[in-house]
Amino acid sequence: MTSIDQVSIAGFSDPMSIAELRRTRCESVPRRTGVYLIERDAESAPKFRVQSTGGWFNGLDPNCPLDMIQAKWVAGVHIIYVGKAVGLVGLRRRLRQLIDFGCGKPVAHRGGRLLWHLQDSDELLVRWRTCMQDEADRAETTAIGDFKKSHRGMRPFANMNK
Numbered sequence: 001m002t003s004i005d006q007v008s009i010a011g012f013s014d015p016m017s018i019a020e021l022r023r024t025r026c027e028s029v030p031r032r033t034g035v036y037l038i039e040r041d042a043e044s045a046p047k048f049r050v051q052s053t054g055g056w057f058n059g060l061d062p063n064c065p066l067d068m069i070q071a072k073w074v075a076g077v078h079i080i081y082v083g084k085a086v087g088l089v090g091l092r093r094r095l096r097q098l099i100d101f102g103c104g105k106p107v108a109h110r111g112g113r114l115l116w117h118l119q120d121s122d123e124l125l126v127r128w129r130t131c132m133q134d135e136a137d138r139a140e141t142t143a144i145g146d147f148k149k150s151h152r153g154m155r156p157f158a159n160m161n162k
Helices: 018-024 066-072 090-102 113-117 133-149
Strands: 034-039 079-085 125-130
Touching (some): 018 125, 034 133, 079 113, 079 133, 090 113
Antiparallel strands (some): 034 125
């Protein structure tokens, strides 16, 4: 398999569950700059939580209205979020931030906040690819653009921008 939902997965790691990454504190994830994909089994319909498990950061509510969450859902796809880790953060730290945010901690990772409205968020899968810092933004933009081209202009579920 070279792509998922028309997004190239060349050079990406094998997928790991959010639950496993949480348990290991992302020890197997490199500390380098890169991009990552969050995937979900496309065969089952999502069940949404009204109350997100996400944390409040700087007084910002992690919850989104249910009608907006449902409108963002793209049926039949696997990729539901594309993210990047740049600068001193690195993939390991950025994914720890994402997971900590999803556990209700007040962490600066509001990107992907819709993930934490999914009842099966622990079962989501993550794959990552390292790249040079100047390539990470372009790689994220390209992956989201490739997804949009093949899904009626819709972004992956939890991507609110790009």
